Amino acid sequence: MTYSMGIDIGTTSISVTILDDEGRTIDSVTHNNRSFMTSQYSWESIQDPRIILKDTEQIVTRLEKQYPQIQRIGFTGQMHGILYLDAKGRAVSPLYTWQDQRGNQKISPEESYAEYLSRTTGHPLATGFGCVTHFYNLENKLVPENAVTFCSICDYIAIQLAQLQSSIPIHSSFAASFGLFDAEQLRFDQKALSAVGIPFEFLPKTTSAVSCIGKDKNQIPVYNGIGDNQASFLGSVDSLADTILVNVGTGSQVSLYTAQYLKSDRLETRPFLDGSYLLVGSSLCGGRAFALLETFFRSTVQLMTGQACQSCYPAIDRILAEFPQPDDPITVHSQFSGTRGNPDVRGSIEGIDTHNFTPVHLIYGMLEGIARELYDFCRQDISTRLCPIRLTGSGNGLRKNRALQKIVEQTFRAELAISPYQEEAARGAALSTVYSHGNQ
Numbered sequence: 001m002t003y004s005m006g007i008d009i010g011t012t013s014i015s016v017t018i019l020d021d022e023g024r025t026i027d028s029v030t031h032n033n034r035s036f037m038t039s040q041y042s043w044e045s046i047q048d049p050r051i052i053l054k055d056t057e058q059i060v061t062r063l064e065k066q067y068p069q070i071q072r073i074g075f076t077g078q079m080h081g082i083l084y085l086d087a088k089g090r091a092v093s094p095l096y097t098w099q100d101q102r103g104n105q106k107i108s109p110e111e112s113y114a115e116y117l118s119r120t121t122g123h124p125l126a127t128g129f130g131c132v133t134h135f136y137n138l139e140n141k142l143v144p145e146n147a148v149t150f151c152s153i154c155d156y157i158a159i160q161l162a163q164l165q166s167s168i169p170i171h172s173s174f175a176a177s178f179g180l181f182d183a184e185q186l187r188f189d190q191k192a193l194s195a196v197g198i199p200f201e202f203l204p205k206t207t208s209a210v211s212c213i214g215k216d217k218n219q220i221p222v223y224n225g226i227g228d229n230q231a232s233f234l235g236s237v238d239s240l241a242d243t244i245l246v247n248v249g250t251g252s253q254v255s256l257y258t259a260q261y262l263k264s265d266r267l268e269t270r271p272f273l274d275g276s277y278l279l280v281g282s283s284l285c286g287g288r289a290f291a292l293l294e295t296f297f298r299s300t301v302q303l304m305t306g307q308a309c310q311s312c313y314p315a316i317d318r319i320l321a322e323f324p325q326p327d328d329p330i331t332v333h334s335q336f337s338g339t340r341g342n343p344d345v346r347g348s349i350e351g352i353d354t355h356n357f358t359p360v361h362l363i364y365g366m367l368e369g370i371a372r373e374l375y376d377f378c379r380q381d382i383s384t385r386l387c388p389i390r391l392t393g394s395g396n397g398l399r400k401n402r403a404l405q406k407i408v409e410q411t412f413r414a415e416l417a418i419s420p421y422q423e424e425a426a427r428g429a430a431l432s433t434v435y436s437h438g439n440q
Helices: 049-066 113-121 130-139 153-161 172-178 190-195 228-236 288-305 313-322 359-384 402-412 424-438
Strands: 003-009 013-019 025-032 070-077 083-085 149-151 212-215 221-227 243-248 252-258 268-271 277-283 331-333 348-350 390-394 416-418
Touching: 003 049, 003 153, 003 228, 003 424, 013 049, 013 424, 025 049, 049 070, 049 153, 070 153, 070 228, 070 424, 083 153, 113 130, 113 190, 130 172, 149 153, 153 221, 172 221, 172 268, 221 228, 221 424, 228 243, 228 252, 228 268, 228 277, 228 390, 228 424, 243 359, 243 402, 252 359, 277 359, 288 313, 288 359, 313 359, 331 359, 359 402, 390 402, 402 416
Parallel strands: 003 070, 070 221, 243 390, 390 416
Antiparallel strands: 003 013, 013 025, 083 149, 212 221, 243 252, 252 277, 268 277, 331 348
8 A cells, every 4th residue: 555645835834645545544734834024015925935845844754754655745735926946946036925916016107017917918917926926026127147937836845855956847737827828728828928028938847747756865756736726626526527616715616627628708717637627716705705794793793782792603603503594585796805807896785675684684695695606607517517517515614604505505406515625735736646647
């Protein structure tokens, strides 16, 4: 029996999962990511890759000693962010995370850097995307002189663990998250890059395969990483082709598998494994909408009683347990932070009358709005599928809310199975090495 190790380099934590050949979890470890660096700019979000590497190496060394059956190491981690490498694959900059706001700084009185890039290239871009960060750094002469390319944080860690002295081709799932990427052709858009003066040769080489890039000090094969959305899908579902994954945490997403490139008006087409894709609908508010409702109730309690309330979640849970779903619902549109297609859209509440203007109706209406927004992303795709869908749920916002689970089942018209795996992304990273190994 051999084991696979999956490592998830997240923004706030480093999670490691070990699986056996049957996909059973042998062990899981989570370590705080303590690498955030102070900056002179309030809009800058950077982390120290040296600390991330040191912490990861310590975890890997300990687990390899504890489990000599480990034969493969796979990676996933935070997307969009970049760090610069020199010709020997060494980090020569901090990690500019996906939270970095330099893309929102003004390139002119009328436009931010991200807005300029989006208008000029035709690619929808946002601050935090790797190519936006790189463009800002180019324009402001912040690219290190000895930098020859950039990569994701998890690929950098993989390079170091594999004892390489050069960069590696990054997986297309990460390349797509950097922006200015042609998902259908699985390569960076050279014409778009040229239009804004970004040298194509500087960008990392790409690959659609997960493959061994080298071996660590204990001669264990190390694999290139995949994006955390893709890893979470792989780590959550048992049947790729006919499963819809609904994830509700702070944000929320719905993900579907397709063997070939498909263009959708409402779903983003993201590279997956070996030329396949995920169709992804992402809510900009999603699970956070429920947190906004709790904040509203908590503020109301304080205004009415003059006393602070630490949390209204226990009361909301009690209400959901005691009161059934109303027959005369109100309609809540939960796009409180806009949508990717229209950031100016805002949430609303409709259908209020003299009977349903109650806290119970509002709570259920919010849950229905969260589920409906996700269903609307993929409604057309679901209606054209020839086989019955499997519905899998993940994320604590769904895992811990039985009422929302029921509403998701009603909305998608399918039985919901909650993923039993807590660290889906790390699990998916481990499985990606098995998937690759089985296809070599």
